[in-house]
Amino acid sequence: MRLTDKVIGISGAASGIGRACAVAAAAEGANVALGDIDQQGLTETVRLVEETGQQAVSHVVDVTSETDQSDLVTLATEHFGGLHGWIGSAGTGSSDTVLDHSREEWRRVMHINVDGVFFGAQAAARYMRKHNGGSLVNIASMYGQRAFPLRAAYCTSKAAVIMLTQVMALELAEHNIRVNAVAPGYTDTPLFQAGLVRDGQWKLDRMLERVPTGRLAHPDEIAKAAIFLLSDDASYVNGHTLTTDGGWVINGKW
Numbered sequence: 631m632r633l634t635d636k637v638i639g640i641s642g643a644a645s646g647i648g649r650a651c652a653v654a655a656a657a658e659g660a661n662v663a664l665g666d667i668d669q670q671g672l673t674e675t676v677r678l679v680e681e682t683g684q685q686a687v688s689h690v691v692d693v694t695s696e697t698d699q700s701d702l703v704t705l706a707t708e709h710f711g712g713l714h715g716w717i718g719s720a721g722t723g724s725s726d727t728v729l730d731h732s733r734e735e736w737r738r739v740m741h742i743n744v745d746g747v748f749f750g751a752q753a754a755a756r757y758m759r760k761h762n763g764g765s766l767v768n769i770a771s772m773y774g775q776r777a778f779p780l781r782a783a784y785c786t787s788k789a790a791v792i793m794l795t796q797v798m799a800l801e802l803a804e805h806n807i808r809v810n811a812v813a814p815g816y817t818d819t820p821l822f823q824a825g826l827v828r829d830g831q832w833k834l835d836r837m838l839e840r841v842p843t844g845r846l847a848h849p850d851e852i853a854k855a856a857i858f859l860l861s862d863d864a865s866y867v868n869g870h871t872l873t874t875d876g877g878w879v880i881n882g883k884w
């Protein structure tokens with residue numbers, strides 16, 4: 631097992647990719663500290679982690695709050711006696727034209743997707759630099775690597791996460807902290823399904839046409855990429871964005 635005796639903090643752990651990361655980290659021997667705004671979803675993730683035989687604690691966290699995020703770090707370190715890894719998975723979507731985008735919607739997406747990843751990783755790194763280092767994984771998106779209409783805020787926020795990952799990797803290496811990102815492709819989660827409810831089945835068919843593997847990712851497949859980066863298997867991987875998209879980004883086919 632790759633995370634035996636490690637403690638991993640995860641934001642956005644009540645659903646989708648964050649939940650899959652919690653269960654995957656536990657399956658690798660970690661105990662986990664879980665944060666999300668969704669208390670009910672957190673309770674279910676704790677139950678799933680405990681089924682693996684590992685331990686989980688949870689805390690209602692709004693990732694836009696620095697205080698909430700550092701409270702989760704404190705919960706992890708006080709309950710489990712340390713913090714070795716952190717995954718920032720909380721995120722939100724948006725769908726507005728550039729011309730119609732409101733200031734409020736722009737700020738909401740940036741606040742959750744960019745500030746939320748930054749404050750969490752920062753809080754974790756502040757602890758890790760005094761405790762022999764660690765490993766941070768930010769969840770970005772393939773939409774941070776390609777431009778999409780109606781996704782100005784989302785694409786920009788995810789491109790920011792990719793660059794933030796690189797700057798953090800440069801600055802934190804001297805503290806023995808590695809920082810990497812996963813850029814998921816289309817993944818079957820409530821966030822993705824909400825988009826389909828809005829746009830319809832035709833949209834899914836169109837989306838899958840561009841995916842060489844011809845299907846959505848399961849959240850577990852994204853979690854496995856995050857666990858690799860978190861673990862010592864990736865001990866010389868730093869500042870990298872691991873695109874996990876079934877080949878969507880490299881597809882030049884029209």
Ligand SMILES: NC(=O)c1ccc[n+]([C@@H]2O[C@H](COP(=O)([O-])OP(=O)(O)OC[C@H]3O[C@@H](n4cnc5c(N)ncnc54)[C@H](O)[C@@H]3O)[C@@H](O)[C@H]2O)c1
Binds near residue numbers: 815822
């Ligand atoms: N599903 C996809 O196709 C896909 C593709 C690329 C990237 N991503 C990214 O993966 C991450 C996880 O998304 P998902 O698909 O698992 O979605 P999801 O909706 O299943 O999970 C997102 C979680 O974030 C939480 N959250 C939202 N705002 C929050 C806040 N302010 N504070 C704390 N928690 C908050 C939600 O409550 C939810 O539990 C996001 O960053 C998303 O942008 C998803």
